[in-house]
Structures are given as C-alpha cells and as structure tokens.
Amino acid sequence: MTWLTDAVVGAGSPGSRLQIMGVVNVTPDSFSDGGRYLDVDDAIAHGFEMVADGADIVDIGGESTRPGAARVATTQELARVIPVIEALSAAGVRVSIDTMNADTARAAVAAGAAILNDVSGGLADERMAGVAAESGLPYIVSHWRGHSDKMSSRAQYTDAAHDVAGEVGARVDALLAQGVLPSQIVVDPGLGFSKNADHNWRILARLHELEALGFPVLVGASRKRFLGALLPEDAPMESRDLPTAVVSVLAAQAGAWGVRVHDVASTRLALDTLAAWQGGSDD
Numbered sequence: 380m381t382w383l384t385d386a387v388v389g390a391g392s393p394g395s396r397l398q399i400m401g402v403v404n405v406t407p408d409s410f411s412d413g414g415r416y417l418d419v420d421d422a423i424a425h426g427f428e429m430v431a432d433g434a435d436i437v438d439i440g441g442e443s444t445r446p447g448a449a450r451v452a453t454t455q456e457l458a459r460v461i462p463v464i465e466a467l468s469a470a471g472v473r474v475s476i477d478t479m480n481a482d483t484a485r486a487a488v489a490a491g492a493a494i495l496n497d498v499s500g501g502l503a504d505e506r507m508a509g510v511a512a513e514s515g516l517p518y519i520v521s522h523w524r525g526h527s528d529k530m531s532s533r534a535q536y537t538d539a540a541h542d543v544a545g546e547v548g549a550r551v552d553a554l555l556a557q558g559v560l561p562s563q564i565v566v567d568p569g570l571g572f573s574k575n576a577d578h579n580w581r582i583l584a585r586l587h588e589l590e591a592l593g594f595p596v597l598v599g600a601s602r603k604r605f606l607g608a609l610l611p612e613d614a615p616m617e618s619r620d621l622p623t624a625v626v627s628v629l630a631a632q633a634g635a636w637g638v639r640v641h642d643v644a645s646t647r648l649a650l651d652t653l654a655a656w657q658g659g660s661d662d
C-alpha cells in the first residue's frame with residue numbers, strides 16, 4: 380500500500396484507515412435497495428445520511444447489476460445519477476460513479492464525480508479506459524465475466540481465488556497499455572459476479588492473492604446472497620448488515636483498502652471496535 384497517492388486515499392485520510400464507500404442505487408430494481416432512492420431528493424438525502432454515519436465515499440449507481448437485470452438506456456442512467464452527483468459533490472462529498480458506460484462516466488466526471496467504479500473493469504465498454512486515462516481519477520477495476528444474463532453460467536473456476544487474481548491482473552495490464560496510470564487503479568474481486576457462495580468465500584479467505592497485484596483492494600460483499608445464506612430464509616435484507624459489518628472488519632484485518640456497503644453505521648461501528656481493540660496494545 381506504500382505507493383497509494385492522495386488521489387486514491389483522499390486528502391487527510393491516513394493510508395491505514397479502511398475507506399467506507401456507502402451505496403446509493405438510484406434504480407427501481409437493485410437487489411438490496413432497489414426502488415428506495417429512485418427519487419432524486421431521496422437519493423441525495425440518503426447520500427448525506429451516509430456521510431453523517433461515517434462514509435468516506437458515496438457510490439452512485441443508475442443501473443442494476445442483479446442477475447437477469449435489463450440494461451438501462453444512457454439517457455435514463457444519466458437522468459438518475461447526474462443530479463445526485465452534482466448535489467453531493469457540490470457539498471464536498473467524495474462521490475464515485477458506479478457505471479459500465481463510458482458516456483455516463485464522462486458526464487459523471489463533469490458533474491463532479493471523483494472516482495470511477497466500473498464493475499466490468501472496462502470490458503463492457505471499451506471506451507472506459509480512455510475516460511479513465513483522460514480524467515486521471517481513481518479507477519475501480521472489478522473482476523467480471525459478462526452481463527447479468529450470462530453471469531451465472533460463467534461461474535466456473537479451477538481455483539476461484541487464483542483465477543480471479545490472474546484475470547484482474549490481465550485486465551489491469553490491458554488498461555495500463557491504454558494509458559491508465561498504476562496510481563489510478565483500485566482492484567475489486569467482484570463478489571457475486573459470476574461467483575457462487577463457495578467462490579466468494581474462497582476469494583475472501585485468500586484476499587492476499589488479489590493484494591499481491593500491488594493495488595489497493597475494495598471489497599463489495601454488502602447484503603449479497605452468500606451472506607443471506609447464513610441467515611434464515613425469510614430474514615429481511617437489513618439482517619444481512621451484521622455479517623456485512625463482520626466482513627468489513629475481516630477485510631480491514633486482511634489488508635483491504637476499502638469496503639462498499641449499504642449500511643454505513645454498522646460498518647463504522649464495527650471498524651471503530653476493531654480500532655479500539657488495536658488501540659489496547661498501544662503503550
């Protein structure tokens with residue numbers, strides 16, 4: 380993590396502190412919060428709430444990536460995310476744009492987005508590398524094998540932790556060849572994207588293999604189905620926030636750079652508990 384630039388870490392944040400990225404899906408159909416923040420004012424208010432709860436970054440998305448979700452037209456994606464990005468970034472909030480669409484990414488940067496978050500790692504839209512290179516902003520590159528309609532059938536690995544690290548490494552090399560700088564890159568295992576529960580746990584247990592690529596690692600486990608599998612079948616979505624917060628602590632312990640979560644308060648408290656535990660060994 381020694382090479383981390385201010386651009387990635389954020390001014391004033393010590394490099395060792397896990398970054399909390401709060402999620403605002405301005406969509407009708409995201410699996411965890413779909414429909415709750417479709418109204419622009421609700422989405423903006425939720426972004427501010429997350430900052431008050433301790434988010435370092437607010438991640439704004441206008442296209443659901445849940446299995447089987449339909450693609451969204453660029454005009455619709457822009458109408459959902461741009462007003463939210465403008466309002467939050469004008470107030471000084473560090474905003475990331477969660478999109479696979481280079482046109483949306485470019486418009487989001489113009490509206491004040493400070494981080495590009497592309498779950499396809501540049502595979503869905505080959506122009507994304509150009510937008511990332513031009514902007515010079517941190518670029519989150521996730522492991523991805525195909526759109527929602529294809530992702531389940533592509534969940535085949537010899538060894539998920541090893542294969543994912545290898546495929547992300549190859550993607551990063553391709554992006555660097557297209558002018559993206561190493562200092563911009565953050566990598567993400569893309570939990571749940573062409574991965575079943577066993578794959579996700581294997582990747583998390585061996586996060587060091589992804590970290591060995593030499594880039595900051597973001598973990599997006601929040602409320603995903605593999606955490607739901609630890610709970611009774613009829614448990615409400617919010618009950619997944621406890622296992623999510625535990626994953627946040629374990630990700631911090633494993634050397635991750637950040638976590639992407641829906642409930643910022645529980646992850647903040649869990650990380651404060653970890654910090655207090657660690658503080659107990661200070662003289």
Ligand code: PMM
Nearest residue numbers: 409410411496498519567569570599
């Ligand atoms: N997961 C989702 C959406 N965006 N971005 C990153 N970097 N990593 C993820 O794991 C990730 C993501 C899907 O979850 P959601 O529908 O709750 O946002």
